[in-house]
Amino acid sequence: MNAPFHPDSLPLDELKVGARAEIAVIDWATLEHSEACRLRHFGFDEGVTVVPLHLGPFGKDPLAIRVGRMTVAIRRKHAHAVRVVLA
């Protein structure tokens, strides 16, 4: 894995609904350019606070995530590229 590893981090898709966490690192290499770009547009960045708010009704996918002051929907697969540490 190319991205620097953070010892206490877990992938965003394993974070419990309602739990606050801070983004430790984002494994940009696993994302397509356009997907990475959109995550950046949504404000995904190291140090930003994220909270999973809702899960999709079918297969708990996609996830609604509060990032900064915005709520965004992303699929589990992409949330997996974001590693967080509990705040």
Place this chain on the structure above:
Amino acid sequence: MNPLPLVALAGSPNAGKSALFNALTGARQKVGNYPGVTVERHSGRLTLADGRPVELVDLPGAYSLEPNSPDEAVTRDVLLGKQAGERKPDALLIVLDASNLDNHLRFALQLIELGLPTVIALNMVDLARRDGLELDPGKLQEALGVPVIETVAVRRRGVADLQSAIDDMLSAPTCPAEHHAPSDLIRLQRRARELATATVISESPVRRWTHRLDSVLLHPIAGPLILAAILFVMFQAVFAWSQVPVSWIEDGFALLSVGANAVLPAGALRSLVVDGVIGGVGAVVVFLPQILILFLFILLLEGTGYMVRAAFIMDKLMHWAGLSGRSFIPLLSSFACAVPGIMATRTIENPKDRLTTILVAPLMTCSARLPVYTLIIAAFIPNRAVGPGIGLQGLVMFGLYVCGVLGAILAALVIRRTVVRGAGGAFMMELPKYQMPAMKDVAIGLWQRAMIFLKRAGTIILFTTILLWALASFPKAQPGQRQVESSIAGHISNGIYQVVKPIGFNHDISLALLPAMAAREVAISAIGTVYSIDSTDEAAGEKSLADRLRGQWPLPTALAFLAWFVFAPQCISTIAVTRRETNGWKWPLFMVGYLFAVAYIAAGLTYWTAVAAGL
């Protein structure tokens, strides 16, 4: 004459840009297209306090100047003065969502770097306050170096201040724009967050409205049920609420016919006006109420912010069918009309998802099928109850909608495994805050839809009904012959008849299929025109079309006709918009081919099954 000063309106999606555009320009708007790309250009005229006019152009929403979609590319190119068909704006009006400054300021910082005279509308300050957020616009103004005006666009608040700020901006001497250097997204984002933090005076931790609503509307069990209920109410309303206005329109056209009959001497001209023009156009305009009700729901669902939630709920299922939640909105719009539905696929970033959505959109039961379904159901399906509150006619109608949806799912599955293979795109959408849309914004949207529909009725449909009337009226039949069969149209339809005979279609249907290529609802006016030309005695002329069909078509034929219309791509506009959106003839031809094949098989199966069952 110098052109009017051009002010560009820019902002991130969900900043309330369209509402602000409506608030500033009122109904004086023009909707066009940028040349070479399929992006709509919305412009309008804004009048300053002293009466000077300014042209305001509403740019597509974008998160940054690094485009992720054709819409965002237009925004960038207009702002850099590189967009064909648009001059470089003289000034810039940036819209920001007051409660999402951390994010929206990034784009604003990037735009301010362009060096154009700029004003910022700090929009939706009411929603920010509702969420316990107190802001200091003065501080933001100081830090950014451009005027910041607080607005609530949906309530038309702050509009006068904004107008005078635009006035000042246009009067001030302009300095030459600096060279635009590609800015560093991460640096801008971090600067935006610092600024946003500095602007916030206080933030009380209230439980946010949107979050509370979402815990119900996005609940794993309640959420899908509520979505289903909303869709059910929507389709019920389309039928229930439209009955009264439909009868007014019918009465109006009946009066016109009576008037024309009284004024015009009997003969070819009267037949043309009464049977062709009034009959044909009337048969189509009658569906205006249903189309408007459907669009009313879609505009409300979009305006409140619910539409994205629907996409969220549906994403997993759509993903399974080879689409994404993003496809849900275009497909839902296609229930009104596939043309705006296909145009709405522009928001789908992944080209394969987008193409698949375009190819299956015509399977959604559009409102133009309603005339056909309504007439055939009224004529052939007995009006009796099959359960409490459930009528057989309504059930058949519902079944036709379901057939369309199932057909679309199957088609998407097959298409994604054959002609459009490959990995699907992502589902990444912002869930905006819930809000009450301004009725004026909804009214403007409805007005634009009504005009588009009426223009179509007044041009394409008027033209085809007149043409069909002529083809069906000449040459005159010899005594003992049916007019329908001896006319030019009769001879053309004989050719079609040979092809569709095996699936149970008769001469009348064969005759209607050709003009119905213009638009599905023309099938009804075509059959109506033919019967009124064909009717020799006055009494028959007064029977309703449904009564006449009941007497002349066997039931299996009627059912096969319904099945045909679930699938058949009988709409020139849809084919044209598909060509435009896919930049070529390959995909529209594929779409027409596969849909006709499916329609033929479905109608055939229906007919043979019905005959075998002894219906």
